[in-house]
Amino acid sequence: MYDRILVPTDGSDPATAAIKEAIELAAQNDAELHALYVVEPIPLGGFSAGAEPASAEWSDVVEKQRDEGNAATAEIAELAREHDLEVVEAIEHGKPNVQILEYADEHDIDAIVMGTHGRSGADRLVLGSVTEKVVRKSEVPVLTVRMG
Template identity: 80%
Template structure:
């Protein structure tokens, strides 16, 4: 049913819960798993490690986010290693919801699995703003995963 599954990640706990669900779905369908991290053009949130550069230039901030993205997608691959899944890692630049939807179309993704909220927390009461936009605009099924208590 699903040959290619996309799991956007920002390295946060809600994203990790979604990664675990995506791995289970990919294993059930013998599907290829795509791990995507999006570097925003203007970094608004904090880093996963909680450290922000005090006086770094924007280029340094973007490079640090790119490195964080490489770590986040590598963590997905590491979690999927025991499941013997093929994992494609990608780090893209741009607006997260737009990049997730663009990537899904270009990579011929069959399903998207993502957390209801990312690192920034509850932007909305029920869904984070990125997740809400992806759910509304996606041409493929989107499975949202709520972080457990």
Template identity: 80%
Template sequence: MYDRILVPTDGSEAATTATEEAVDLADLNDAEVHALYVVEPIPLGGFTAGAEPASAGWDDVVEEQRAEGATATASVADLAADRSVDVVEAIEHGKPNEQILGYVDEHAIDAIVMGTHGRSGADRLVVGSVTEKVVRKSDVPVLTVRKG
């Protein structure tokens, strides 16, 4: 039923709970898990850090975010390895909901499993704003998972 399952991660507790669900689903379907971390552009003054660093100072910010992303996706891979589930790790740059939906199209993803809350932002109090946008716009099933 599912061959490729996307689990967007930000390394939060909610993302870890969603990862556990994604790995279970992948194991049941003999599917591959795609772990995606999105480095989000941060508008500061006239500059935007993220997709294209504006200066050497922004290089450090982006590198720190990429390192955080590598740790988050490696955590997904470690959990999946315990169940012998194949994982593809990816780090993208841009608006998280747009990158998630674009990744789905580009990689023929069959389902998305994601946490209801990320780890930042006052606008994510009820359901994470990224999750809400993905649920509304996704052409594939989205399983939302509350943190344990």
């Protein structure tokens, strides 16, 4: 039913429940798992740190975000490989909801599994804004997973 499953992560603790669910779903379907981290541009006055390509002033900020992304996707890959799953790790730059949807389209993703809240979950009362936008605009099923 599902050949390619996407699990976007921001490296936060709330993402852990979604990662576990995505791995279980991929194992049940013998599916390829795609772990995606999006480096989001941070507006700083007239500049935007995290945009690709980054200016020299912001290269350290972007590099730190990429390092976080590499660590987050590597953790997913390690957990998934314990279940003998094929894993594709990816880091994209841009608005998370846009990049998640574009990635899903470009890689023929069959389902997206994501947490209801991410890093800034405390100020997102009902559903994380990134998750909400993905749910509303996705052309493939989106499984949302609550933390805890």
